[in-house]
Amino acid sequence: MFSEPERAISRRMLTAFAEASGRLNVTMATAPKSWGWQGRTLSGRVDTPVGPAWLRLVHARTDKANGKLWEGPRAADDCVPSAVPRPCLRRRLAWTESADSYLGELYDFVAEPTVTTDGPILHQRPDLPxxxxxxxxxxxxxxxxxxxxxxxxxxxxxxxxxxxxxxxxxxxxxxxxxxxxxxxxxxxxxxxxxxxxxxxxxxxxxxxxxxxxxxxxxxxxxxxxxxxxxxxxxxxxxxxxxxxxxxxxxxxxxxxxxxxxxxxxxxxxxxxxxxxxxxxxxxxxxxxxx
The missing domain is CATH 3.90.1200 (Aminoglycoside 3'-phosphotransferase; Chain: A, domain 2)
Structure with a gap:
């Protein structure tokens, strides 16, 4: 969604993404990954024994982890009715490395593309029924x-x-x-x-x-x-x-x-x-x- 952040952030997040993949027993796919704002998140397709899934990695300073933003997807999974179309959260794990905390969330894979792929602003009319x-x-x-x-x-x-x-x-x-x-x-x-x-x-x-x-x-x-x-x-x-x-x-x-x-x-x-x-x-x- 956003551009790749500066090299130090990119390397740290890619390393953590590989760590999350290993801990969740999934295999990183070769498909391009999606960066969040200023490299705060990194997401991409992974492969599991039962088919593809989507891994989302979130980074926060340790003193900012475990707040409402950190817990939002799990709270939505618990509270928002399943009739609202969203990917199911399968598993999650969190770990800390000194001043950095990471959250890995494994979701059902959604094959449909997002309406925009280069950020939140719309530039042309989508073909939506x-x-x-x-x-x-x-x-x-x-x-x-x-x-x-x-x-x-x-x-x-x-x-x-x-x-x-x-x-x-x-x-x-x-x-x-x-x-x-x-x-x-x-x-x-x-x-x-x-x-x-x-x-x-x-x-x-x-x-x-x-x-x-x-x-x-x-x-x-x-x-x-x-x-x-x-x-x-x-x-x-x-x-x-x-x-x-x-x-x-x-x-x-x-x-x-x-x-x-x-x-x-x-x-x-x-x-x-x-x-x-x-x-x-x-x-x-x-x-x-x-």
Whole structure:
């Protein structure tokens, strides 16, 4: 999904991936592997006695391991209904090497490709059948009703970040909360048959957060962002949905400030301006200086 990180990180992760393969008694396949953001994860196909599987390796500093991100996929396997299409988590193991901790997760192999293979941003219209959109809508409705104490987006973050990155002082009180996948972009969705990947960050978020994220990552292809609105408009075209869009835009503008997702910046600012014009009376207070 992301480019290979600097050599030291790459060598460390490849060594750990081989270690995880040995500990799980699987054989590394020759197929290319997939890197996560800044080399935090490394994933790839492996072979087992009963067929192919998918091995995902996660790295964290030892003092940051065992938190909610670390435990997310296992919690999803326990709590999210099996009707939501996702790969089954077969086995997992964790180990520590000094200041570095690693988590190896062995999943069912998903043959369907992800909608995008070069990152979360959509650049061209995918050929997705109506049944895909119906399955997505059903899955998001199911996830939104899952009871959990996991938190994906915190009110304290919104209070601080939304005025800063939107350039407006607004009422940052979340209108409604629900459970979300939390990272619903095009590189975490397969097609033409839907599977939803990467469940490490799921939890409570502003209602409509998943739909808002998919819409935002579609802004460079207006035809597809329109499709998202067509199929998920009853979520997005509400006060809560518009607020969720502003939340996602805030998060991505923050990544822009770190040099990431820069090709989206102009579209993010344009969409934010449109949403802020429609904010109900009393929610937008005043524009701040840049």
């Amino acid at each position: 109506d049944a895909w959109w119906v399955a997505l809508r059903t899955a998001l409705e199911t996830v939104s009703a899952v009871a959990t104490d996991r938190v994906t987006v915190r009110q304290a973050y919104l209070d601080r970040a939304m005025p800063q990155f939107l350039g407006h002082e607004i009422d940052t009180t979340v209108p409604a909360w629900s459970t979300a996948h939390g990272d619903l972009h095009w590189a975490n969705l397969t097609g033409p048959t839907l599977t939803i990947l990467d469940w490490e960050g799921w939890g409570i978020a502003p209602a409509g957060f998943d739909a808002a994220m998919l819409h935002t990552y579609s802004l460079l292809v207006p035809e597809v962002s329109g499709q998202v609105r067509d199929h998920l408009g009853d979520v997005l075209d509400t006060q809560a949905g518009r607020f969720a869009e502003l939340v996602v835009i805030t998060q991505l503008l923050q990544t822009n400030s770190r040099g990431d997702n820069l090709e989206l910046e102009e579209a993010l600012r344009q969409r934010a301006a449109e949403l802020l014009e429609d904010v109900p009376n009393g929610r937008a207070v005043r524009q701040t200086s840049p």
